[in-house]
Amino acid sequence: MKLINKITIWFIGIVFLITPVTMFISRNNIKKHLDEAEVTRMKEVNDRVAQQLKAGEKPDRYTHGRPIAISLLPGALPEQRVTVVKDNYVAEDLGRKECRITVDSYYEVGAQHYKISSYNYVIKSEEIFRGMLGTVVWKMLLMIVAVAVTARLLSGKIFSPLRRTMKAIHSFDLKQKNKIQLPQTSTTEFKELNVFLSKMTDKAMEDYAAVKEFSENASHELQTPLAVIRSKIELLSETNIDGVQAALIGDMQNAIEKLSHINRSLILLTKLENQEFKATESLKFCRVTKEVIATYEDWITMREIHLSTNLDKNIPLTIHPALAEMLISNLLSNAIRHNRDGGQINVLLTPREFCISNTGLPPQGPTCELFQRFKKSNQSNDSIGLGLAIVKQICEVNNYAIDYTYSDGWHRIHVYFYKNDQPVINSAEALSIAEVLSA
Template sequence: MKLINKISLWFLCIILVITPVTMAISHAGIKRKMIEFEVRRLLSVNDRVASLLQEGRPVDDFIRDREIEIATVRGPVPATNPQVIKRPGKVEGMREQELALFVASYYPLNGIVYKVTSHNYFINPNEFFSSMFITLLWKMLLVSIAVLISARILSRILFRPFKNTMEAIRHFNIRQKQTLQLKRSSTREFNELNCFIETMTNKAMEEYATAREFSENASHELQTPLAVLRTKTELLTQTSLDSQQAGLIEHMQTEISKLSNITKSLVLLARLENQEFNTREKIKFCRIAKNVIETYAYWADLKNITVTHNTGSQIFISIHPVLADILVANLMRNAIRYNEENGLIHVELTADYFRISNTGAPVTIPHKDLFRRFKKGSQKNEGVGLGLAIVKQICEVCNFRVSYAYVEHRHIFCVYFNESYLSELDMIPSNSSFQRVVFAEA
């Protein structure tokens, strides 16, 4: 929900709560004021009658058109003076309920206590409630419409700097080496937000440049001595060596190659984490997949592994070409390396997923650890344990999902290009040997 909608909803809730309360308070106040006013009027009428009686003047002309009763009372003046009596009820011939208000005042005049009672009928204030309720509904409706309209107008005016900031962030690219410049606003909070964002983006650009420089330096500086070591060991092999010395040199060459592969893989992971690859470009993924499969077919033949594939045509995926090649190559190498003699590999590619399965023994580590760095399915294998970690990192950069399952003596890796496809797909048939599908998590 948008911020302006939340603010509008909040104000509407306040109106819905406050308006009925204020209506009840107003109703009680109007009722009290009406009765107080009428009591004061009837008291003034009683005082006027008392003054006429005290002066000995006739009162008939004054009370002729008024509801006034005059009586004498034996005994002293009551402690409660005046006395106000309210009698709600319907008057004969009237449809609405009226309130009969009686005000009795006691006056000691010339040694005689007079009781002067005046009364009047007026509409019961409770009868106003229905009219007030209708007025309340109209008020709430008009105020709600006014809040919604004014919120939209204010949103375009007050939140324009915030929208400009969001648009600038959306188009900001850390690889372009251009500092983020945000427009200043007359609102202090937006200026503070812009200053914070500018500071954080500048810091991110500095750290990105440092990490990129380190990865480039590491790639260059580490590969140079490794190449020298490889050259020196090759020269040693051309000298006269006994069998033990030749075995040691061969072992050294293997470890040097492994160290070189680790260095290249770590540098690639660093570049992936720094998002140095453009993954928005759509490429013909099916062509890259076929080329990689053909490249590794020779290695598979050396182990008598049969490779079959069903790759569709005209399949375009948003991914960098280099990353696409590495993704397929790492999965192919993994399928060959962890396969068995006379084994099978099957590759399937559609517009929604890339799946590769191979025969082989079960892995010796938990499935959830397969995509972690330096974790190998078998410690006897010559791999460095970074292939699947690179696959996972490529999928994260490209917003893909990768999963693993072991079913019927087969390792199954599947890369899903479309997140919504997962909810519709029954990935692996359910059977007695089924093991839970494990997704590589960030």
């Protein structure tokens, strides 16, 4: 959800929370002031009638037709000369309850004591609430519209520097070696954000350049001594040596080749992490798969492995050609290496996924570690433990999902071209796929 929408919802929520409270307070205040005003008015009426009595005038003219009652008190005046009584009175002519306020005032006129009572019907709280409800509803609707419109208008001005900053971040590329260009802004928080982003991107460029320089130097400097050692061992193998020495030289050659392979693989992983492989156009994954399978035919034949393929045609994917070849090559070589002689390999390609299944012994150790560097299911084999790590990194670079399962003697690695479409495949479904491929 966009920031401006969250702010709008937040303010609208505040309006919905505050409005009932303010409505309750307003109703009570209005009711209180109306009652106080009516009580004050009736007190003044009682005082005026009492003044007429003291002046010897008859108050009939003033009290005629008004809710005023004058009565003599047989005893002394009460301590409280004015009392106010509020009650609900049932009006017989209206057939409903009315809120009535009665003000009793006590006076001494000559030697006699009088009680003057005035009453009047006032507006009930419910009537005030009903009268306010319509106004409050319209007020809330107008406030919601005003907040929404104002937020959109302000976002175009206040959040414009933030949007430009985000656009600059999206277009920033470490490999271009150009400093990020952030927009000017007068907002303090956005200024602080731009300063932080400038420092972080400059630091990232320096670190990227250092890592890239190190990987390039390591690639060049390590290959030279390895080539020298390899050539010296080859010269040594051509001299007069016995069987034990020949075995030792063979082990040394294997170690040198493995070290060279590790060096190339680590450099490749570094390049993948630095996203140095950019895909500019799509390629047909089916064609690349067939080409890789053709390069491994001799190895497959030598181990007497039965290979079954089910490849959909015309599946264009936006991936660097070298990465596509490495992805398929590493998965296929892994399926051959960890297979048994006379085993099976099934290759499936659909618009949604690429799957390689192979027979073999159960994995040793946690399968969740197979895609980590230098993690192997069998530590005694010739693998260097980087093939699946490279596959995992290639998938992450291209936003693919990868999954490994083992069931019923079959190892299965699924590469899903769309992460959101990644299904959950149980062992029964995976076995049915293998049966279709081997049919």
